[in-house]
Amino acid sequence: MELFSYMENYDYEQVVVCQDKLSGLKAIIAIHDTTLGPALGGTRMWMYETEADAFEDALRLAKGMTYKNAAAGLNLGGGKTVIIGDPRKDKNEEMFRAFGRYIQGLNGRYITAEDVGTTVQDMDTIYEETDYVTGISPAFGSSGNPSPVTAYGVYVGMKAAAKEAFGTDDLAGKTIAVQGVGNVAYNLCKHLHEEGASLIVTDINKDSVQRAVADFNAKAVDVNDIYSVDCDIFAPCALGAIINDHTIPQLKAKVIAGAANNQLKEERHGSLIHEMGIVYAPDYVINAGGVINVADELNGYNSERALKKVEGIYQNIEKVFDISKRDQIPTFKAADRMAEERIERMRRSRRQFLQNGQHILSRR
Numbered sequence: 110m111e112l113f114s115y116m117e118n119y120d121y122e123q124v125v126v127c128q129d130k131l132s133g134l135k136a137i138i139a140i141h142d143t144t145l146g147p148a149l150g151g152t153r154m155w156m157y158e159t160e161a162d163a164f165e166d167a168l169r170l171a172k173g174m175t176y177k178n179a180a181a182g183l184n185l186g187g188g189k190t191v192i193i194g195d196p197r198k199d200k201n202e203e204m205f206r207a208f209g210r211y212i213q214g215l216n217g218r219y220i221t222a223e224d225v226g227t228t229v230q231d232m233d234t235i236y237e238e239t240d241y242v243t244g245i246s247p248a249f250g251s252s253g254n255p256s257p258v259t260a261y262g263v264y265v266g267m268k269a270a271a272k273e274a275f276g277t278d279d280l281a282g283k284t285i286a287v288q289g290v291g292n293v294a295y296n297l298c299k300h301l302h303e304e305g306a307s308l309i310v311t312d313i314n315k316d317s318v319q320r321a322v323a324d325f326n327a328k329a330v331d332v333n334d335i336y337s338v339d340c341d342i343f344a345p346c347a348l349g350a351i352i353n354d355h356t357i358p359q360l361k362a363k364v365i366a367g368a369a370n371n372q373l374k375e376e377r378h379g380s381l382i383h384e385m386g387i388v389y390a391p392d393y394v395i396n397a398g399g400v401i402n403v404a405d406e407l408n409g410y411n412s413e414r415a416l417k418k419v420e421g422i423y424q425n426i427e428k429v430f431d432i433s434k435r436d437q438i439p440t441f442k443a444a445d446r447m448a449e450e451r452i453e454r455m456r457r458s459r460r461q462f463l464q465n466g467q468h469i470l471s472r473r
């Protein structure tokens with residue numbers, strides 16, 4: 110990867126590469142855009158095959174956070190971290206403390222939280238070194254694990270997408286195929302089961318599958334079969350790029366609505382599903398519940414206030430469908446338009462000089 114040309118193409122502000130030999134930390138903090146405020150986005154720990162894969166993931170996810178935060182109406186920019194390593198084997202306390210010091214060094218330009226492979230406990234360790242971390246234990250007055258709130262937002266957004274496709278947002282009797290039943294999707298399945306939906310699930314982790322089968326009467330299928338099952342809604346809740354040339358021809362669902370980040374492998378795949386008449390709830394709009402929840406900590410966390418904002422995902426998804434119809438564009442483009450227009454409006458509204466921090470004459 111030609112890092113500078115990639116950064117220039119997609120207008121990234123900063124990439125911080127962190128290495129700590131003692132703890133084994135190898136992290137990439139990508140800050141995409143801070144027009145709206147400090148960059149907030151989670152830390153993913155994953156076993157990347159190559160360093161280039163890790164850079165690409167960090168960069169793509171950071172840009173996604175710029176759009177997610179803007180579309181959700183948050184006054185926050187977009188950033189994300191990836192830590193290279195196996196979250197089951199390679200974690201240690203020193204690693205997250207070293208990482209916390211790197212975040213502290215950014216002096217508030219980047220604020221972190223959980224993502225795939227990191228936990229509330231990891232955030233608590235980071236908190237030993239920096240205040241610029243959210244999703245720490247509720248005992249510290251924080252919001253804790255964002256996953257259940259992300260799941261609630263996906264559930265609410267899925268209902269809005271169902272209304273668009275089926276004329277009703279009632280999910281009772283609908284068959285929903287869920288890819289990956291981890292932290293977010295387990296909680297999503299709970300809401301769907303309680304509403305009377307039938308679930309088909311898959312995961313590379315057999316224990317997670319068994320738990321969903323036992324708790325929600327879900328039907329389990331092989332990981333490769335989840336795309337082609339007969340269902341009304343496909344909910345991708347594992348990793349990204351799963352809407353691609355290989356999977357699209359297999360899909361039978363009328364709706365795609367799930368938690369995973371960066372679901373479209375390439376933009377053209379978003380256009381393709383649109384032409385096929387599939388109602389796609391753009392990933393970063395529907396999965397914003399977690400970030401809305403952790404962002405509320407910046408005002409002194411109030412769970413009721415945060416959940417109310419998360420419920421706004423229903424209207425936000427409707428807004429995306431309206432723009433898509435108005436401008437005759439696929440929904441992923443409509444979401445981008447909504448986010449970009451807000452960033453641009455805010456950029457313009459900040460033209461006037463406002464003294465922030467130290468006065469410019471204070472050194473006299």
Ligand SMILES: NC(=O)C1=CN([C@@H]2O[C@H](COP(=O)(O)OP(=O)(O)OC[C@H]3O[C@@H](n4cnc5c(N)ncnc54)[C@H](O)[C@@H]3O)[C@@H](O)[C@H]2O)C=CC1
Binds near residue numbers: 225255293317346
């Ligand atoms: N945790 C949160 O609050 C948020 C999560 N997301 C996104 O939602 C997705 C899920 O996040 P979490 O539930 O937190 O992660 P998780 O790691 O708890 O769950 C992901 C699950 O997917 C499974 N999986 C991985 N590859 C798979 C494959 N090829 N086929 C089937 N299953 C596979 C894993 O075994 C795991 O059970 C991720 O893309 C994440 O970035 C987005 C917004 C917020």
Ligand SMILES: CC(C)CC(=O)C(=O)O
Binds near residue numbers: 223244255396397399
């Ligand atoms: C609080 C986090 C879950 C934010 C984030 O990284 C995301 O929404 O992907």
